[in-house]
Amino acid sequence: MLALTSPRQLLRRRMPQKPCFTGRAFNLVSANFISVPLIVEYHRPESLAEAVELLQQPDHVALAGGTVVNADRNRSQLVAVDLQSLGLDVVSREASRVQFGAMCRLSEVEKQCSGDLLAEAARRELPSTLRTVGTVGGTVAAGGGESLMLAALMASGASVRTVNGGEVSVERYVSAPSELIVGVDVNAEGAWTIEHTGRTPMDTPIVAVVGRRSEDGITLALTGVGTQPVVARSLDDIKQLIPIDDFRGSSEYRHHLSVTLGERVLGDLS
Ligand SMILES: Cc1cc2nc3c(=O)[nH]c(=O)nc-3n(C[C@H](O)[C@H](O)[C@H](O)COP(=O)(O)OP(=O)(O)OC[C@H]3O[C@@H](n4cnc5c(N)ncnc54)[C@H](O)[C@@H]3O)c2cc1C
Structure with missing residues (x-):
């Protein structure tokens, strides 16, 4: 005889057991909420000191x-330490200097830097939908090698404030991530341009060159050449690069794109 299962019965079988809350920590494993646990515990600290203490623990x-x-x-x-209650979502602005x-x-x-490289990136x-997240x-x-936002910050000489009061350039932080970023x-000023090549115009570029002209000269940052964006000050710097190689483009192809796009950006900003 066939045993028929109604959608309602199926739903009931898949419903999680009663979740278990322990203060602000919510244990998802004992709650049997998901079959393959990724984040197994969740904390939402309310002070930086509490966050730092939690983040020193394994996983x-x-x-x-x-x-x-x-x-x-x-x-x-993973044990997630959610940063949303630390008051780190404030923006302050003085002329073109923006502190995020x-x-x-x-x-x-996008809103604060409208018309600037940072908004475009x-x-x-x-x-x-994901920009609001x-x-x-x-x-x-995250230091993504294809991140245009990160490249734009690097080309703009942005700096990172860390939880212990330190300040380092974004370029340096990305090469050796250390403390929690606050x-x-x-x-957000100076002429800028972005040149990129991708499979479609809005796809993540295979290679992109972002350039900003400031009183210190022109700074370029390239995506799609390494595991992190790379800063270059001249075409010679770009020619020295040995880009990564993957299914979207060989190292030689990426090198060719880097030089061609770099020439265009430098031509635009000179
Ligand atoms: C499906 C998908 C996959 C993506 N994959 C990547 C990817 O692999 N690499 C990439 O660069 N971009 C990736 N991106 C782009 C990514 O969404 C953006 O870089 C985004 O802005 C990351 O910010 P977040 O707040 O969501 O980071 P989260 O996912 O919350 O955190 C990213 C990393 O940064 C750490 N972190 C977060 N905040 C701080 C802080 N204040 N101080 C110190 N560490 C902190 C986290 O522990 C984690 O390791 C992806 C986007 C999507 C939609």
Whole structure:
């Protein structure tokens, strides 16, 4: 005899057991909420000191917008330390100098820096729904080699404020990520341009060159050449690069794109 199961019965079988709350920590494993646990415990500290203490423990990761953390299916047994109650979402502005709290969303960058390179890079980084989720701090900490937002910050000479009062350039932080980021400061001024090549106009570029002219000269930052964006000050710097190689483009092809796009950006800004 066939045993028929109604949709309602199926739903009941898949319903989780009663979730278990322990103060602000919510244990998802004992709650049997998901079959393959990724984030197994969740904390929402209310002070920086509490956040730092939690983040010193094994497998504890900072959770900002979560667009990278939640999308990473290779990791498991993470303990999320959510940064949303730390008051890090404040923006302050003095003329063209903008100070973003680490939890400012990319949609805020788009709004604050309208017409500037940073707004254009934020717009190209993620679709509009995810721009309201992804944060400035998360973008820098993730250090993605294809991140136009990160390249724009590097080309603009942006700096990172860390939890212990330190300040380092974004370029330096990305090469050796250390403490929790509390803010990112940048001058949103000076002529700029972006040149890129991708499979379609709005696809993540295979290679992009972002350029900004400031009183110190022209600074370029390239995506799609390494595991992190790379800063260059001249065409010679670009010619020295040995780009990465993957299914979207060989190292030789990426080198050719870098030089060609770099020439265009330098031509535009000179
Ligand atoms: C499906 C998908 C996959 C993506 N994959 C990548 C990717 O692999 N690499 C990439 O660069 N971009 C990736 N992006 C782009 C990414 O969404 C943006 O870089 C985004 O702005 C990240 O910010 P977030 O707040 O969501 O970061 P989160 O996912 O919250 O955090 C990203 C990383 O930064 C750390 N972190 C967050 N905030 C801080 C802080 N204040 N101080 C110190 N560390 C912190 C987290 O622990 C984590 O390691 C992806 C986007 C999508 C939609």
